[in-house]
Amino acid sequence: MAISYHRPTKIVVDLQAIQQNLKNELAHNQGKDIFVAVKANGYGHGAVAVSKAALEVGVTGLCVATIDEAIELRENGIDAPILCLGIIDISVIPLAITYDIAVPVATLDWLHAANEMLTTTPLKLHIAVDTGMGRIGFLTVEEVKEAALFIEQAPAMTWEGIFTHFSTADQEEDMYWQKQNQRFKEILEHLPRLPHYVHVSNSATSLWHDDLGNMVRFGIAMYGLNPSGTAMTASYPLQPALSLVSQLVQVKKVPKGEGIGYGKTYETSEMEWIGTVPIGYADGYLRKMQGFHVLVEGEFCEIVGRVCMDQLMIRLPKPVATGTRVTLIGKDKDKEITLQEVADYLDTIHYEVICSFSERIPREYN
Known part of the structure; x- marks a missing residue:
């Protein structure tokens, strides 16, 4: 998909906000290694720029989630440790070695098959545990x-880490979290030694739980978003890093009784000023957003008709000049539209909203 640089719609990413969120996390988890999650194009913010910041x-x-995401980082000059969190096919192992990417192992069959392919350069492995x-x-325990x-005895394998993932760390009720944590603890206690990295903390675990690990996989909170939505208050202030903005490309006076958009799902109830904004569901701004609002000159303006x-x-409250800024996510004067509000309107989570923004929207950094 071509990036549409020659239209006014863009995502603006505040890298200083990301860095401040990380400084707070580093202070919150002193003594632990912090690995930041930049999978899915940095949760829609841009993986390369976010990684460097x-x-x-x-x-x-x-x-990252895939080998290809890791390779993109390497080819953009990033030489820091990279962990791929998704299972890779054994045919991809040579790429993991070439680009120095650690990968997870989750079955003994994969481990034996991988060993048959290896020569001398060690493959870095993290044992995944399903708790x-x-x-x-x-x-x-026996499988782990x-x-x-097996890894310890394989000359071309390096046991770099062991990890699990909590499914309810972002919920106030922590009984299931405690159950998973105890399972992982028991597995660690049965091992003759531990690898360099022991990691269980995603953003939610890091913010609200004490865990067994020495490494944090810091994801959504780095981007200034609360992992629990609105269920719990973060341990420290989170600064949202993403804004979505565009401009009015046409403003017109539409008579009473005229239909707006496909299916005529909106009809003007009187003479109305209607503005057109160049963004739609191909950009990840979904069709269901009809009835929500944007900000123009500090005023909320309803999205009328189906999103194309x-x-x-x-619908504008008054005539406004073409070229006027439109804020779909972010602040305008004393008003703000948050990603959480968009997610609530769509009955989803803010993770899905930001990951849905397509590559067609250019990312700008400040």
Whole structure:
């Protein structure tokens, strides 16, 4: 998809806000290594720029979801440790070695097959333990012990880490979190030794729980967003880093009784000023946003009619000049539209909202 530089719609990312969130996290978790999650194009913020900004303030490494995401970072001059959190096919192992990317192991079958492919350069491995997420990882102490012993005895494998992932760390009721934590603790106690990295903390665990690890996988909170939505208050202030802005490309006076948008789902109840904004569901600003609002000159303006693939229409309180800024997420004068408000309107989470913004929208950094 081509990036649309020649239209006024853009995502503006405040790298200083990201760095301040990280400084707060580094102070909150002194003595632990911080790996920041930049998967999914840095949660929509731009993986390369975010990674470089994060490394400037002293984080240890980076987490991605796929080998291709890791390769993008390497090819942009980033030489910090990278952990791929997704299972890779054994055919991809040579790339992991070439680009010095640590990868997870979750089954003994994968481990044996991988060993058959290796030569001399060690493959860095993190043992994944499924303590109750049901996603990836070994389920039993016996499997983990067998995997650890195998890696220790394989000359071309390095046991770099062991980890699990909590499914309810962002909820106030912590009974299931405690259950998962205890399972992981029991597995660690049965191992003859521990690897360099022991990690269980995502953003939510880091903010609200004491854990067993010496490394944090810091994700959504780095971008200034509360992992729990509005359920719990963060341990320290989080500064949102992303704004979504555009401009009015046409403003017109529409008579009473006229339909706006596909399906005529909105009809003017009187003479109305209608503005058109060049953003739509192909950009990840979803069709369901009809009825929500944007900010123009510090005033909330309703989105009227269905959001189109590339454009949407808003009802203005008065005639406004074309080229006037439109804020879809962010601040305008004394008003603000937050990602959480957009997520609530769509009945989803802010993670999904930011990850849905397409590559067509250019990212600008300040």
